[in-house]
Every structure is written in structure tokens, then in C-alpha cells.
Amino acid sequence: MSLPNVPFFEYPRLWSDDREEFLSIIDSVSSAGGFILQKAVLDFEVALANYTGANYSVGVGNATDGMEIFLEAIGIKQGDEVIISSHTMLATASAIKVAGGVPIPVDIGNDNLIGIQAIEDAITPNTVGIMPTQLNGRVCDMDGILAIAKKYGLFVVEDAAQALGAKYKDQHAGTFGLASDISFFPAKVLGCFGDAGAVLVNDKALYHKVYQMHDHGRDVDGKVKCWGRNSRLDNVQAAILSHKLKTYDSVIARRREVAQMYQDHLGHLEELQLPAAPSVESDNFDVYQNYELQADSRDELKAYLSGKNIGTLVQWGGVAIHQLTQLGFNQVLPNTDRFFQQCIMLPMNVFISNSDVDYICEMVTQFYKK
Ligand SMILES: Cc1ncc(COP(=O)(O)O)c(C=O)c1O
Structure with a gap:
């Protein structure tokens, strides 16, 4: 008798299990000619913000871009240190580096997420912020992290790439600090058919800054306000994500x-x-x-x-x-x-x-x- 076969992950089934629905979504978005920054993206951004309880969300090209964008929007400067867990994806560290800062990895605690004492031990005069990773779909001890941040005057942002829907004391991952990123990489709990991500943010001014920086410095009214880049969520991906968010x-x-x-x-x-x-x-x-x-x-x-x-x-x-x-x-x-x-x-x-x-x-x- 042959052995059962249990692959770690079956990528083709992401498509095949709901193929007809996906084809119809792609057809309707494409037939309407709405490919970039159109209704499907706006609808998804609203749905995502409502789902998490964040005030705003901005669809971006991927979660790594999202982190770079919000770190730059917050205004980190050359040499600013941001404390992260060493138990995270390289993207957490590289986003800080690309944004001009210095990633400082620290040890994990008993929950295998960032250690609270380890954060405090790593603080130097150059430390400006803490970016915990809500890893494997679990939120860190946010009370502990926010208390340290308050004590030392540091900002908190979250790498919530892996944690859409996870909660700590009934509050959604990604809503504890100034900003956070969510990843929609295909294997994520909410995945699409390629690279995609979102930034969650509560503050209105920061939202506008993030928005500008993801679309060549243009604000929601289309007017150029600053230097920016192109890291926009595709409409087709957004429509697929909206569909999947419902279930x-x-x-x-x-x-x-x-x-x-x-x-x-x-x-x-x-x-x-x-x-x-x-x-x-x-x-x-x-x-x-x-x-x-x-x-x-x-x-x-x-x-x-x-x-x-x-x-x-x-x-x-x-x-x-x-x-x-x-x-x-x-x-x-x-x-x-x-x-x-x-x-x-x-x-x-x-x-x-x-x-x-x-x-x-x-x-x-x-x-x-x-
Ligand atoms: C913890 C963590 N942070 C960041 C990322 C980067 O996400 P993306 O591939 O959307 O840039 C990932 C992706 O796997 C991740 O697991």
C-alpha cells in the first residue's frame, strides 16, 4: 500500500480550489479597464481597515516596501537604531537598512517572539524605535513593548506581515503602533497571486505621507507633495483579496x-x-x-x-x-x-x-x- 502524501504547501491549489470565481474576478476588473489605483484597490483598502480596526490602509507592492515606506514616512535618519527580534524574516531588518536606519536584532523571550527585557537591554542613545514581528500569526506582549517605548520615548511600528486577524487583548495585530505592514504573499493566510502588501496606519497625517510615498509623491488628490516611489497594489490582486477577505x-x-x-x-x-x-x-x-x-x-x-x-x-x-x-x-x-x-x-x-x-x-x- 502506498503512503499518504502530505506536501508542506500546495501552491497550485490556491488557484484550482476557486478557479471559476478567480477567472470571473479577473475578467470583471480587466473588462472595466481598471488596472491601477481604481475602485478595486479603494474597496479593498476600506475593507482591510474595517476588518482590523485601523483608521487607514494603503495597498502597496509588497510588505517589505510597506515597511520601508512607513519608516521613511516617520522620518528615520541615517544611523537611527530600530530594535527587532532576531527571530524574523530578513525583510524586517532590510527595510530598516534601506530606509537609512540600523536594525538591531535582539533575543527572543519564552514565547519565541521578541524578548521584553532584551529590548530594554539593547537601548542606546541612538535608539529611535521598536519594530516587533508578530510572527507565525501571534502577537507579541504589546503591553510590555508599549511600556518600554513610553519609558524611553521610542516609536513602535509592527511587522505584522504574518499576522492579519491575530489579536492581543482583542486588538488586531498591526494597530498598536504608528504603522504596520501586512503581506499577501501567496502562502500567507490571506494570499494573492503574486507579490502584494498593505500598510495600516491610524494617524491621518502619516496616512497621507505613506500614500504619497507609495505613488510618486502624489497625494489622494493627485497633487505631488514630496519625493516618492511606485509601490502600488494592483487592482486585480486587490479584487481577489477582497473576495478572499469575505471568508x-x-x-x-x-x-x-x-x-x-x-x-x-x-x-x-x-x-x-x-x-x-x-x-x-x-x-x-x-x-x-x-x-x-x-x-x-x-x-x-x-x-x-x-x-x-x-x-x-x-x-x-x-x-x-x-x-x-x-x-x-x-x-x-x-x-x-x-x-x-x-x-x-x-x-x-x-x-x-x-x-x-x-x-x-x-x-x-x-x-x-x-
Ligand atoms: C515576518 C515577515 N516580514 C516581512 C515579510 C515580507 O513580506 P513581502 O514578501 O510581502 O515583502 C515576510 C514575508 O514572508 C515575513 O514573513
Whole structure:
């Protein structure tokens, strides 16, 4: 009998599972000739702001551009230091660098997100801000971060690329600081068919600045106000995102169901440290963009699961930001080092069935019983 096959992610199904609807959306946007900065983008920006509770959203080319734009709009200057977690994507750091600042990666805390004490320890006279990453669909300890920011007079912005719909104390990721970015990369919980992103912002003046900077310095009235770039969200992508946003909560619910099944089947294994389960009472509402755990004998487990036709992923090639010494980083961050020796992601998406999850859990359990 052949083994079941559970790929880590099935990109073609993003299209094939709702193909007719997508074709009709593309046809209607294209037939109307509304390709750039037309109704579909405006509609999506309003829908996204309403969904998250942000005052404004601006569709951009991708989340990395979004971060660069809001950092420049806030006005960071050459040499300004912005504190980030070392457990994040390179984009968090590179956006700061490209905007003229200096990214300062710090160690993770017990939740594997940015460590609160680590932030305070990294503050220097050059520190201007903190940009926590709401990683894997989970929001950081925002009370702790906002308290430090207030104490030292720093701004807070969020890399919420992975966290649309995640909440902390009932407040949406991306709405805690001056601005944030959301990514619509295809594999994101809300993904489209290419690169796309958005900036969320509450302050009206900052919104206009961000808007100008994403469209050649032109404001909503079309008048040039400053230097800018072109990083606009395409109308076709925006229309697809609006369509998917309508059923987004059911997607989150399914991911939370899968996370609970992993917890129920794997929670007893001492060799694993699982992410917090949805059933745990806490300040967090996670959307499980990823299901990232720490595993003893991680590489052997990965190879074993691969032999059982189960796809897994070690995020970013298993390299933390501070370990990118070729980019000039030299921090010593033991918690993050330990985490990256053990981290692995199990399949987490709406394509996997309950029997797929059962099979994955059975094989993980079998590996540790060997
Ligand atoms: C944490 C984080 N930040 C930023 C980004 C960059 O997003 P984009 O690819 O839309 O620029 C990603 C994308 O994977 C991410 O995971």
C-alpha cells in the first residue's frame, strides 16, 4: 500500500480550489479597464481597515516596501537604531537598512517572539524605535513593548506581515503602533497571486505621507507633495483579496482547528515544545500563519517525515538575523541560537484534511518511539 502524501504547501491549489470565481474576478476588473489605483484597490483598502480596526490602509507592492515606506514616512535618519527580534524574516531588518536606519536584532523571550527585557537591554542613545514581528500569526506582549517605548520615548511600528486577524487583548495585530505592514504573499493566510502588501496606519497625517510615498509623491488628490516611489497594489490582486477577505474568518477557524489537533495528538511528547494551543486561555488570539515547534533531533525528524511523504520546513534555512554575519551582525543571542537548532514547521494550511493531520501526528510519534 502506498503512503499518504502530505506536501508542506500546495501552491497550485490556491488557484484550482476557486478557479471559476478567480477567472470571473479577473475578467470583471480587466473588462472595466481598471488596472491601477481604481475602485478595486479603494474597496479593498476600506475593507482591510474595517476588518482590523485601523483608521487607514494603503495597498502597496509588497510588505517589505510597506515597511520601508512607513519608516521613511516617520522620518528615520541615517544611523537611527530600530530594535527587532532576531527571530524574523530578513525583510524586517532590510527595510530598516534601506530606509537609512540600523536594525538591531535582539533575543527572543519564552514565547519565541521578541524578548521584553532584551529590548530594554539593547537601548542606546541612538535608539529611535521598536519594530516587533508578530510572527507565525501571534502577537507579541504589546503591553510590555508599549511600556518600554513610553519609558524611553521610542516609536513602535509592527511587522505584522504574518499576522492579519491575530489579536492581543482583542486588538488586531498591526494597530498598536504608528504603522504596520501586512503581506499577501501567496502562502500567507490571506494570499494573492503574486507579490502584494498593505500598510495600516491610524494617524491621518502619516496616512497621507505613506500614500504619497507609495505613488510618486502624489497625494489622494493627485497633487505631488514630496519625493516618492511606485509601490502600488494592483487592482486585480486587490479584487481577489477582497473576495478572499469575505471568508477569512473561516480560514482562521480551520487553522485553529488544525493547531488544536496537533496539540491533542502531540502535546504529550516530551521531545517537542509546541506553540500555545488555541484552547489555552490567554491574551492572544493566534491565526497560525505557521505551526512552528521545537523538536529534539530536528534534522533526523525532518528526514524521517520526508521518507513518509510529509513535507516540513525549517524557516529561512534555519538562520536567524543575528547569524547573518556577512551583513555585519555580531550580536550574541543564546535563546535564538537554541531555538534555531530545533525549530521546524509542520504543514499548516486549509488544504490538509483531518486524516492528513492524524497521519502526520502518527509519524511524529512513531519517530520518537523508535
Ligand atoms: C515576518 C515577515 N516580514 C516581512 C515579510 C515580507 O513580506 P513581502 O514578501 O510581502 O515583502 C515576510 C514575508 O514572508 C515575513 O514573513
